[in-house]
Amino acid sequence: MFPPLALLLSYAVTVSAAVHTWPSPKLDALEAQRWDQDDTINGFSSFVQPCTFFIRGNDDGSETGRANGPDWIRTAYHDMATHNSEDGTGGLDASIRFAEEQSRPENAGTGFQNTLDVFVAFTTRHVSLADLIAIGLVTAVENCGGPQIYFRGGRIDAAEPNAPGVPEPQGDLNAHIASFKKQGFTQTEMIGLVACGHSFGGVEHKPFPEIVPELNDPNNTLSVQHFDTTFDFFDNKVATEYIAGTSQNPLLVGANDTTNSDKRIFASDGNKTMASFADSSELFASTCASLFSRMLDTVPKDVELSDVIDPLPVKPSEVQIVLGTNGKLQLSGVVRLFNVTVDDPQRTVQLLIDSHSGETTTTTLALDRFSSAMGGRVQSPFYAFNQSQDADGNQVGVIELDPAKGIEKMRFNINGKVEDQGGVGFKVEDGVVFSETSCITTVGATEDDDPVAGRFDIAVRTGLNPTRVFLEQEVKDSINRTVVKETSVEKPAQPGSAGDGAYEIWSIQVNDANTYTIGAEIDGGKFSTIDTHSLKELTACAPTKRRVWHKRRPGA
Numbered sequence: 001m002f003p004p005l006a007l008l009l010s011y012a013v014t015v016s017a018a019v020h021t022w023p024s025p026k027l028d029a030l031e032a033q034r035w036d037q038d039d040t041i042n043g044f045s046s047f048v049q050p051c052t053f054f055i056r057g058n059d060d061g062s063e064t065g066r067a068n069g070p071d072w073i074r075t076a077y078h079d080m081a082t083h084n085s086e087d088g089t090g091g092l093d094a095s096i097r098f099a100e101e102q103s104r105p106e107n108a109g110t111g112f113q114n115t116l117d118v119f120v121a122f123t124t125r126h127v128s129l130a131d132l133i134a135i136g137l138v139t140a141v142e143n144c145g146g147p148q149i150y151f152r153g154g155r156i157d158a159a160e161p162n163a164p165g166v167p168e169p170q171g172d173l174n175a176h177i178a179s180f181k182k183q184g185f186t187q188t189e190m191i192g193l194v195a196c197g198h199s200f201g202g203v204e205h206k207p208f209p210e211i212v213p214e215l216n217d218p219n220n221t222l223s224v225q226h227f228d229t230t231f232d233f234f235d236n237k238v239a240t241e242y243i244a245g246t247s248q249n250p251l252l253v254g255a256n257d258t259t260n261s262d263k264r265i266f267a268s269d270g271n272k273t274m275a276s277f278a279d280s281s282e283l284f285a286s287t288c289a290s291l292f293s294r295m296l297d298t299v300p301k302d303v304e305l306s307d308v309i310d311p312l313p314v315k316p317s318e319v320q321i322v323l324g325t326n327g328k329l330q331l332s333g334v335v336r337l338f339n340v341t342v343d344d345p346q347r348t349v350q351l352l353i354d355s356h357s358g359e360t361t362t363t364t365l366a367l368d369r370f371s372s373a374m375g376g377r378v379q380s381p382f383y384a385f386n387q388s389q390d391a392d393g394n395q396v397g398v399i400e401l402d403p404a405k406g407i408e409k410m411r412f413n414i415n416g417k418v419e420d421q422g423g424v425g426f427k428v429e430d431g432v433v434f435s436e437t438s439c440i441t442t443v444g445a446t447e448d449d450d451p452v453a454g455r456f457d458i459a460v461r462t463g464l465n466p467t468r469v470f471l472e473q474e475v476k477d478s479i480n481r482t483v484v485k486e487t488s489v490e491k492p493a494q495p496g497s498a499g500d501g502a503y504e505i506w507s508i509q510v511n512d513a514n515t516y517t518i519g520a521e522i523d524g525g526k527f528s529t530i531d532t533h534s535l536k537e538l539t540a541c542a543p544t545k546r547r548v549w550h551k552r553r554p555g556a
Contacts, residue, residue: 019310022426025528027306028315029126030153033135035311035338035378036371037143044139045373047118048072051144051232055114058221065217065224067232068118069140070201071111076137077197078107079130080298082162085184088301090165094130095158097480106166108207123482125474130155134296140200143375146234147289152297152305157481169211169251169259173268176261184298189291191273194265196288199238202226203250211259212250225250227262236284239277242266311338314412314419316426317382320531323403323435323459327499330398330436334368334382335412342370342381349383350413354425355405362413363399403499406430406461429527432469432520435459435498435505438533439541450513451535458489458518459503467521469506472528473514486519510535 020027037045047053048069055068075096082090082101095101096112119132131153138149167179180190205212205223215223227249228237241247251262266274277284297305319333335349349365368384386397401407409425411418420426435457442453458469469489477483487508495504510516513535519528 019312021421021424022312022315025530026126027153027309028317029124030131030135030151030306031309031311031315032317033122033127033132034138034151034153034309035373036336036380037139038372040369041371042122044122044135045143048140048143049375055118056110062221063219064222065202065215065220065226066111066204066222067201068115069144069232071115072133072136072140073197073200075112075115076133077193077295078112078166079133080295081167081179081183082165083183083298083300084163084165085182090162091299091303092130092134092155092296093158093162093300093303094128094133094155095160095162096133097129098158098161100161104164104166106164106168109204110207120480125482125484127153128155128157128481130157130299137292137296141234141288141292142373142377144200144233145375146199147285148374149289149296150293150308152307153309154303154305155299156303157479158300159479167261169208169261171261173264176265177268184294185291187268188273191265191269192277192287193291193295194262195238195274195277195284196291198227198249198251198262199234199236199288200227200231202231208259210256211254227251234285234288236277236281239274239284242274243271243278311378311380312336313338314414316410318530319385319428320529321407321428321430321433322531323433323437323499323503324398324400325436326400327403329401329403329406329430329433329499331385331401331407332398333385335365335385336371336380336382337414338380339378340381342379343367346415348413348415351385351399352411352413352418353399353401353407354409354411355402356408357405359405403502406502429522431461431464431522432466432518432527432529433459433503434518434529434531434533435503437498437505438538440535440538441509441541443540451538453509453511454535454538455541456489456508456510456516456533458506458508459498460491460495460506460520462497462502462504464522467524469518469520471508471510471516472519473516 022028039046047055051069052067054064054066057064076092079094079096080092082095084090097116101107102112119129119136122132123129134151134155138151141149165179167176177187177190185193202224203212205214212223212225225248228241230237242252247253249262251260254260299305315336317334317336322330324330351363351365353361365383365385368382370379370381372379385399407428407430409427411420411425438455438457440451440454444450444452460466460469470486471489473485474482475485489506489508491506495506498505515532515534517529517532519526
């Protein structure tokens with residue numbers, strides 16, 4: 001007996017979801033990667049838009065038969081499939097990045113490295129490669145016709161390869177059932193997960209010549225035999241074509257019956273599950289949403305995932321504060337309104353700035369851009385804090401603040417309704433900021449060379465007394481994980497003053513052109529700015545005026 005399909009759907013209604021409070025650097029970054037996907041923000045979804053796009057496509061524009069989306073989905077499953085539900089080891093932890101895992105027969109093909117080559121550029125201290133692999137599946141499925149997939153964050157990149165775990169096509173039915181059971185899935189769930197995954201993609205000749213012959217098709221130059229007739233789009237044709245007997249799935253109707261693993265898996269319950277999928281595209285979509293979410297949540301036992309990351313309805317982003325050369329605090333940023341009409345001319349958005357002195361100033365914001373997710377099913381406008389536009393209509397400039405009064409928190413008035421996260425506001429840290437008095441002390445040998453050395457000035461609010469102030473640099477460790485290198489900034493014995501005495505200046509010599517953020521420990525908590533700085537953006541320090549001494553003339 002097999003559990004009813006309704007049990008597979010229970011996950012979708014029992015997930016724990018909560019909107020977090022801004023700012024929360026890790027959750028803010030994961031939420032943005034999950035919900036702000038298009039070119040106006042970070043361009044992540046552009047790798048699966050259009051759904052036919054393949055990163056290693058032919059120069060002449062001819063079709064290869066492959067697409068990025070199927071590779072992203074396959075990467076997530078193969079990374080997860082190392083999980084051992086008995087001892088809690090393995091799971092979705094980016095161990096697939098290790099050459100040892102990719103060299104195994106169970107991981108044949110170039111799809112994994114192609115996928116990781118894209119993902120690694122999006123990793124940060126807050127977004128691990130393992131989280132990106134999970135978001136990659138979500139992005140591929142949702143942007144190519146599939147259902148919404150719940151996403152939790154907090155995966156940790158593995159320090160070493162995991163044990164093998166991916167079932168291979170030549171395995172018999174019992175071997176496949178055992179493999180999926182080890183991963184934490186029942187036989188019925190195995191049927192569903194294979195069908196869901198095989199709604200995309202196919203089998204390529206080169207890594208699997210015993211399964212797929214050369215196709216000699218100018219519109220399929222890599223000879224990929226697809227699982228269904230819509231290999232780059234989510235639908236239930238993998239089931240309808242199977243039940244109708246028209247499928248060309250190479251793991252179903254291949255000449256070598258030994259490798260027809262889908263045939264054995266799909267028929268293992270008398271076609272009950274596949275028939276139900278063929279009868280109802282809604283059932284197929286909801287089952288896949290549940291199973292994909294469970295698959296992504298299959299992580300090593302010592303990893304604690306967040307709640308499901310839902311989008312913040314009103315979310316500040318790119319918020320930066322620096323101390324300008326004129327002694328004023330300069331505030332810039334945007335606020336996103338999630339999934340509302342993008343260009344509503346009747347909408348008014350105002351930024352309310354609450355200062356440390358209890359005063360509130362109001363600035364009306366202008367529409368700057370919008371982001372999208374889920375293949376355009378979700379669109380969100382962004383309103384810029386900046387107060388003017390350049391000739392191209394882009395928001396430029398900053399909001400200047402009195403440094404003595406500063407900023408404690410923000411609120412937003414949207415069409416007369418104040419959004420303040422239930423009364424707490426959107427808190428802003430202005431105690432430690434970058435000062436634009438920073439400058440270059442030694443230029444490069446030529447005009448095209450990076451600066452050799454310079455001075456970073458850090459403005460620390462007078463009387464704050466942070467435990468530490470430091471520069472932060474994101475670097476890769478020995479196994480290619482993003483870590484933060486800290487360089488302490490010492491408080492000078494007699495710090496300079498800026499902002500009419502509201503700030504002290506702490507300085508540090510920088511001898512490279514790397515990119516840094518600023519961090520501080522304040523009242524037992526750790527804080528980091530999001531604005532990045534490099535010597536390459538600075539100008540030369542003003543020359544020091546030297547006093548000229550003149551010899552006295554005799555008798556003078």
